[in-house]
Structures are given as C-alpha cells and as structure tokens.
Amino acid sequence: MTGGLDFRVSLLTPDGPAGVAVIELRGQELTEVLARVGAKAPAVGSFALVHLQAEGERLDEALVCARAEDRIELHVHGSVPLVRELIERLGGETPRATWDLEADCWQAMADAPSEQGARIALAQSQGLLGKEIQRLIDLPENEFPGALAGLQSRGDRAKLWLEPTRIALQGPPNAGKSTLFNALVGFARVVTSDEAGTTRDPVLESACLAGLPVELVDTAGLRRVEPGSLEGRGQVLGQKLAQSAQVTFHLTPHGDAVVAPGGTHALVTHGDRPGAPAGSLDALHEPLAAAEAVGLRLLQILDVGEPWCLEWAAPCSATQRRLLEQVRSQAGVSEGKDLLREALSGTVCH
Numbered sequence: 574m575t576g577g578l579d580f581r582v583s584l585l586t587p588d589g590p591a592g593v594a595v596i597e598l599r600g601q602e603l604t605e606v607l608a609r610v611g612a613k614a615p616a617v618g619s620f621a622l623v624h625l626q627a628e629g630e631r632l633d634e635a636l637v638c639a640r641a642e643d644r645i646e647l648h649v650h651g652s653v654p655l656v657r658e659l660i661e662r663l664g665g666e667t668p669r670a671t672w673d674l675e676a677d678c679w680q681a682m683a684d685a686p687s688e689q690g691a692r693i694a695l696a697q698s699q700g701l702l703g704k705e706i707q708r709l710i711d712l713p714e715n716e717f718p719g720a721l722a723g724l725q726s727r728g729d730r731a732k733l734w735l736e737p738t739r740i741a742l743q744g745p746p747n748a749g750k751s752t753l754f755n756a757l758v759g760f761a762r763v764v765t766s767d768e769a770g771t772t773r774d775p776v777l778e779s780a781c782l783a784g785l786p787v788e789l790v791d792t793a794g795l796r797r798v799e800p801g802s803l804e805g806r807g808q809v810l811g812q813k814l815a816q817s818a819q820v821t822f823h824l825t826p827h828g829d830a831v832v833a834p835g836g837t838h839a840l841v842t843h844g845d846r847p848g849a850p851a852g853s854l855d856a857l858h859e860p861l862a863a864a865e866a867v868g869l870r871l872l873q874i875l876d877v878g879e880p881w882c883l884e885w886a887a888p889c890s891a892t893q894r895r896l897l898e899q900v901r902s903q904a905g906v907s908e909g910k911d912l913l914r915e916a917l918s919g920t921v922c923h
C-alpha cells in the first residue's frame with residue numbers, strides 16, 4: 574500500500590548505471606500512479622513512447638509497456654539519480670543495496686573488458702553459477718571443501734578475462750619500450766625517439782593481448798640520473814606503478830647483454846638487427862607480429878592452458894570471489910553452506 578493506493582514499484586534491472594533501466598508497477602490503480610509522472614497506460618499488450626514529467630518539468634523520455642491490466646513497465650534511461658527520482662515520484666521506495674547473484678553476474682557482464690569475459694559472465698547469469706552453488710550445498714560434507722576449492726580456482730582463471738592484468742614495460746633508455754607499447758595498444762599512444770629520456774611520466778593504457786584484457790604501463794628508461802631530476806622523478810613514478818603490475822617485461826635491445834632482474838621476464842628488441850636471435854621483437858617494422866609474440870608469451874607466463882569452456886561454472890565478480898573465500902574460511906562446512914544458501918536467496922549483504 575503506497576500513498577493510499579494498492580501497488581508495488583520495483584526495479585527489474587540492476588541498481589547501477591546502465592543504458593536502460595526497467596521500473597515495474599504492479600497493482601490495481603496504475604492509472605493514478607502513472608499520472609504522478611504525467612504518463613498514461615497504453616492498451617494491454619502494447620507500448621507507447623511518453624515524456625515523463627512532474628510539476629511542469631520533464632523527467633525523461635520512456636517506453637511504457639502494458640504487460641497486463643495490473644502490470645506496467647517503464648523503460649527509462651539508466652541514470653542512477655534519475656531512476657531514484659522516478660521511483661520516489663511514483664511513490665515507491667528507493668532500491669536498497671541488496672545483493673542478487675544473477676544481477677551481480679549481469680553487472681559483471683556489463684563491466685567485462687573482453688569479449689570472452691562477457692561470455693563467461695553471461696553463462697553464469699543464465700544459471701550456471703547458481704546451479705553449481707546448489708550442487709555444493711547438496712554435497713556430502715567430506716566432498717564440499719574440494720568442490721569449493723575447484724570453484725574458487727575456476728574463478729581465479731575466469732578473472733583473467735574479466736579483469737585486466739597489469740603489465741609493465743621496463744628496461745634501459747632506447748630499448749624500444751615505447752615502440753613496443755604502441756604496438757601492443759595498436760596506435761601511436763606515446764612519443765618514441767632515439768633521444769634517451771623521452772618517456773618521463775609512466776603511461777597506462779588498456780589493450781587486449783591474445784584475447785586477454787590488459788593494462789599496459791610504459792615507463793621511463795632505467796639509467797643513472799641526478800636524483801630529483803625530472804627524469805629521476807619519472808623513473809620513481811614508473812617503478813612504483815611497475816610494482817603493482819602482475820607481469821613485468823624487461824626489454825633489452827639485441828646486442829646488449831640480456832638481463833631480467835628478479836621476477837621480470839626478458840624480451841629482446843631490435844629484432845631486425847643482423848644476428849638477432851629467433852624470438853626477438855621488431856616492434857618498429859612488425860608491430861602486429863610483435864604484439865602476437867608478446868601475447869603468446871603472456872599466455873605462458875599466466876599459465877593459460879586449455880581454452881575456457883563456456884559450460885564451466887565460476888564466480889565472475891570480485892564480490893562473488895570474496896563470498897566463496899568467506900565460505901572457505903568458515904569454521905565448519907554447515908556454516909559455509911548457510912552462507913551459500915543466503916547468496917542464492919539474495920539475503921546476503923556485501
């Protein structure tokens with residue numbers, strides 16, 4: 574019962590920014606409810622484009638769909654403040670921050686930075702993850718930890734397509750870091766030159782390598798400079814960002830002694846020079862081949878073996894991965910299963 578009328582307003586789409594949001598009205602006196610935003614219901618089974626307004630002010634342009642006498646949908650633009658305003662004007666309650674597994678998968682799909690990531694999240698939203706969680710709940714106690722660990726490790730793997738891996742390019746000046754960076758992002762994002770010290774500030778750019786979403790970091794060349802100088806300050810910023818990278822490539826131009834300081838992966842550049850070993854990169858003349866070679870190297874480093882099978886269940890958002898970790902850290906299996914039941918019923922709060 575809202576404002577003396579018997580109806581309910583609910584948001585059918587996730588409570589977040591989107592192209593379109595769908596507000597559903599259910600009840601007996603929807604003509605009066607719709608009048609609050611200056612709209613009229615079309616005939617049942619049809620829809621109409623209307624200008625929603627209140628107090629002489631235009632609120633939004635919307636599609637009003639009459640699903641039944643007692644069920645009408647407003648398809649509005651998905652701006653969070655606008656949707657809240659509309660729901661309030663209709664007489665409903667602003668959506669609370671509740672959690673819904675399916676909606677969280679949709680959100681993961683909308684946020685996915687790669688095509689494969691979007692497919693993985695879509696498959697989960699269509700029931701794969703929900704079914705797997707139910708299977709875990711139904712398992713005998715002794716089989717539960719192993720199955721949970723399996724689901725968590727699938728989640729770590731799915732993350733490779735759902736969240737960008739940060740990759741830093743390091744090495745001495747003129748190793749060809751910026752040239753390779755441009756080849757990997759696919760356009761001339763940064764200035765390249767044979768003048769040592771050209772790159773100062775680190776530069777971040779998103780790209781896709783071997784189908785994986787990545788965030789590349791180009792850094793100032795490593796050489797001795799005056800501490801506190803412009804170049805030195807750029808080096809410090811670059812090193813800081815490189816520390817946050819999951820993968821760091823250390824570039825050495827062919828002809829110099831190849832080095833890969835602890836934890837970094839060596840790449841040999843200037844592969845067009847005479848005598849360059851097989852596998853060295855020539856990002857200047859063959860940018861596509863260089864990007865392909867780095868992509869393959871990345872797949873090895875991240876140990877991406879067999880391709881992802883779209884029938885695999887996996888958590889597809891940070892919230893879902895956190896939830897499974899919480900389940901794992903419970904004192905007993907039954908407490909863990911309770912958390913999973915809550916997640917399925919949407920009563921879990923994050």
Ligand SMILES: Nc1nc2c(ncn2[C@@H]2O[C@H](COP(=O)(O)OP(=O)(O)O)[C@@H](O)[C@H]2O)c(=O)[nH]1
Binds near residue numbers: 769855
């Ligand atoms: N011949 C050749 N020149 C390259 C190659 N990669 C970069 N260069 C050149 O080397 C110079 C330094 O490149 P840059 O990418 O700015 O090096 P950075 O200082 O490591 O960023 C530029 O003149 C580039 O055109 C390569 O693979 N082969």
Ligand SMILES: [Mg+2]
Binds near residue numbers: 764765772
């Ligand atoms: Mg550079």
